[in-house]
Amino acid sequence: MPEDLINSFMAGPDERGRFGDFGGRFVSETLMPLILELDAEYMRAKTDQSFWDEMHDLWTHYVGRPSPLYHAERLTEHLGGAKIYLKRDELNHTGAHKINNVLGQILLARRMGKKRIIAETGAGQHGVATATVCAKFGLDCVVYMGAHDVERQSPNVFRMKLLGAEVVPVTSGRGTLKDAMNDALRDWVTNVRDTFYCIGTVAGPHPYPAMVRDFQSIIGKEVREQMQAAEGRLPDSVIAAIGGGSNAMGLFYPFLDDRSVRIIGVEAGGRGVDEKMEHCASLTGGRPGVLHGNRTYLLQDADGQILEGHSISAGLDYPGIGPEHAWLHESGRAEYVWITDDEALEAFQLCCRKEGIIPALEPSHALAHVSKIAPDLPRDHLMVMNMCGRGDKDIFTVAKALGVEL
Amino acid sequence: MTRIDDTFARLGAGGRKAFVAYIMAGDPDLETSLEIMRGLPGAGVDIIELGVPFTDPMADGPTIQQAGQRALAGGQTLEKTLQMVRGFREGDAETPIVLMGYYNPIYSRGVGRFLEDALAAGVDGLIVVDLPPEEDEELCLPAQRAGLNFIRLATPTTDDKRLPKVIENTSGFVYYVSITGITGAAAAQAADVAPDVDRIRAASGLPVIVGFGISTPEGAAEIAGVADGAVVGSAIVKLIGERRPPAEVLARVAALADGVHRG
Numbered sequence: 211m212p213e214d215l216i217n218s219f220m221a222g223p224d225e226r227g228r229f230g231d232f233g234g235r236f237v238s239e240t241l242m243p244l245i246l247e248l249d250a251e252y253m254r255a256k257t258d259q260s261f262w263d264e265m266h267d268l269w270t271h272y273v274g275r276p277s278p279l280y281h282a283e284r285l286t287e288h289l290g291g292a293k294i295y296l297k298r299d300e301l302n303h304t305g306a307h308k309i310n311n312v313l314g315q316i317l318l319a320r321r322m323g324k325k326r327i328i329a330e331t332g333a334g335q336h337g338v339a340t341a342t343v344c345a346k347f348g349l350d351c352v353v354y355m356g357a358h359d360v361e362r363q364s365p366n367v368f369r370m371k372l373l374g375a376e377v378v379p380v381t382s383g384r385g386t387l388k389d390a391m392n393d394a395l396r397d398w399v400t401n402v403r404d405t406f407y408c409i410g411t412v413a414g415p416h417p418y419p420a421m422v423r424d425f426q427s428i429i430g431k432e433v434r435e436q437m438q439a440a441e442g443r444l445p446d447s448v449i450a451a452i453g454g455g456s457n458a459m460g461l462f463y464p465f466l467d468d469r470s471v472r473i474i475g476v477e478a479g480g481r482g483v484d485e486k487m488e489h490c491a492s493l494t495g496g497r498p499g500v501l502h503g504n505r506t507y508l509l510q511d512a513d514g515q516i517l518e519g520h521s522i523s524a525g526l527d528y529p530g531i532g533p534e535h536a537w538l539h540e541s542g543r544a545e546y547v548w549i550t551d552d553e554a555l556e557a558f559q560l561c562c563r564k565e566g567i568i569p570a571l572e573p574s575h576a577l578a579h580v581s582k583i584a585p586d587l588p589r590d591h592l593m594v595m596n597m598c599g600r601g602d603k604d605i606f607t608v609a610k611a612l613g614v615e616l
Numbered sequence: 617m618t619r620i621d622d623t624f625a626r627l628g629a630g631g632r633k634a635f636v637a638y639i640m641a642g643d644p645d646l647e648t649s650l651e652i653m654r655g656l657p658g659a660g661v662d663i664i665e666l667g668v669p670f671t672d673p674m675a676d677g678p679t680i681q682q683a684g685q686r687a688l689a690g691g692q693t694l695e696k697t698l699q700m701v702r703g704f705r706e707g708d709a710e711t712p713i714v715l716m717g718y719y720n721p722i723y724s725r726g727v728g729r730f731l732e733d734a735l736a737a738g739v740d741g742l743i744v745v746d747l748p749p750e751e752d753e754e755l756c757l758p759a760q761r762a763g764l765n766f767i768r769l770a771t772p773t774t775d776d777k778r779l780p781k782v783i784e785n786t787s788g789f790v791y792y793v794s795i796t797g798i799t800g801a802a803a804a805q806a807a808d809v810a811p812d813v814d815r816i817r818a819a820s821g822l823p824v825i826v827g828f829g830i831s832t833p834e835g836a837a838e839i840a841g842v843a844d845g846a847v848v849g850s851a852i853v854k855l856i857g858e859r860r861p862p863a864e865v866l867a868r869v870a871a872l873a874d875g876v877h878r879g
Contacts, residue, residue, distance in 0.1 A: 240793065501720060514724025515670065
């Protein structure tokens with residue numbers, strides 16, 4: 211639908227879980243009754259003040275919210291244009307935005323009486339967040355992780371084990387995040403009656419994309435208030451990195467109806483977005499398809515077989531993207547660009563030196579795009595980038611890429 | 617009336633149960649796969665379920681996953697699977713063929729074009745795992761309008777409240793998934809399955825075929841004894857994966873068929 215015919219960008223999804231043509235509930239019959247039950251329970255919780263009171267209490271005292279909105283002065287000076295703010299979600303407990311959503315889903319699981327939690331993880335951040343909250347509430351936790359990722363993210367594997375979770379290395383397919391999600395779905399189908407599937411991003415069957423977005427929207431809500439306090443107005447642009455797209459959706463959503471705010475999502479361009487498909491830029495290099503419960507843009511071949519893609523960042527290494535992003539892309543409300551591995555690595559180092567912040571490789575992609583566009587914007591242009599994770603987990607990957615032996 | 621309806625009418629008249637055999641198209645290669653497929657009716661198979669390979673088969677256990685990967689590695693595509701059906705139809709105009717798989721390869725081809733090609737090739741029905749009744753407008757309704765059966769999966773989690781929705785746009789038969797789980801998992805007991813089969817048959821007026829976790833002639837006989845037929849997949853696909861000669865695979869299929877027809 212053309213942008214000028216849409217009254218609000220915040221009304222989705224519809225009752226079928228669709229954002230325009232995207233989203234939906236493409237799952238096997240075994241899961242449908244549970245997904246409908248989850249939807250009903252989420253609808254009840256959403257309007258239940260006591261649910262949100264508990265969330266806010268945990269966000270404040272357990273996670274450490276609100277995360278600061280920080281004026282990156284030296285970065286701004288270095289780039290010589292837009293005034294750059296970083297939303298410091300890397301300061302959250304467990305080091306990324308992932309825990310915002312996990313808390314919501316685990317509180318929901320408790321309301322539904324589920325005692326066993328399963329999750330998929332790529333870089334391990336969602337797995338660590340899930341293991342953490344399960345430990346806090348005394349719930350069984352099983353995390354599916356591609357065997358390839360288990361190898362390249364061993365510190366996070368150990369963290370999850372310390373927190374009492376069982377980590378299952380997934381060898382089916384090619385052993386990455388997509389395959390971990392397949393195996394989590396297989397576990398769920400098998401243990402559907404006592405198990406809650408805690409999905410880490412704004413993807414999956416309805417209501418997951420909307421529910422995860424709602425839990426992550428605390429990011430954008432805080433930014434609105436903090437920017438009001440700092441500058442007395444809305445930001446002019448908001449920028450975030452996108453794998454599945456949960457940190458981006460959390461930042462973007464509260465600004466969707468503020469047409470003056472430019473919204474930019476940054477996909478992982480890997481070794482370049484071309485026919486070799488060595489990237490994870492689903493929107494710029496993929497086309498619509500159906501996978502993992504929803505219709506969205508996917509990396510796929512001519513026969514509809516899903517491709518693996520590539521990114522230096524394990525957290526962006528996913529061949530799909532949340533359906534709401536697919537819709538924002540087609541409606542033109544948000545723009546989506548891509549950044550290569552090399553550009554992200556450069557931005558990673560720039561942030562370390564200019565701001566004394568070691569960013570994760572995921573937000574380094576967003577930062578690389580900030581570096582590209584900020585110099586050409588006026589000094590009164592207020593730009594917010596979501597620093598969605600810290601880089602401790604990535605130092606081995608970065609060292610290897612820079613040819614340094616640790 | 618499709619070939620599926622005809623088959624059940626014929627079996628019902630003789631008081632016989634239906635044996636449905638699953639193989640993956642293009643596993644381990646297109647030629648071997650077609651050779652095995654051509655031998656299935658002679659081995660006692662009443663309905664052929666032909667798997668359409670997909671990179672991300674979320675409802676399948678390791679045996680079928682690997683079969684799909686073997687087929688894809690050998691260059692199998694949806695186009696080649698339809699070619700295989702055409703090849704089979706050259707020598708067999710009667711045995712019903714049901715394509716079983718996931719939605720994306722069909723969606724990628726385009727639903728209209730796929731239905732036209734599938735009908736022309738001689739396909740009779742579709743089982744698409746990731747299309748629940750909530751998404752009927754995607755493929756189920758267009759398929760029925762085109763004259764194909766759309767066969768729905770009912771599961772142990774499909775309760776009485778939900779059952780009417782599940783069978784509303786179903787035709788041909790209902791595939792009862794006997795366990796909550798993936799293909800190739802542990803078997804359900806006939807005694808546990810019987811009440812669900814009766815419930816679904818009464819509500820739908822359609823034959824109810826039971827699948828998932830059936831691997832031996834004895835198990836097949838027991839399940840067939842309480843249903844209108846049984847599906848065997850992983851147990852056959854496993855032999856194909858071990859590169860057993862087609863004659864040996866078909867001998868095992870014949871033993872399983874005897875089991876079902878005893879039931």
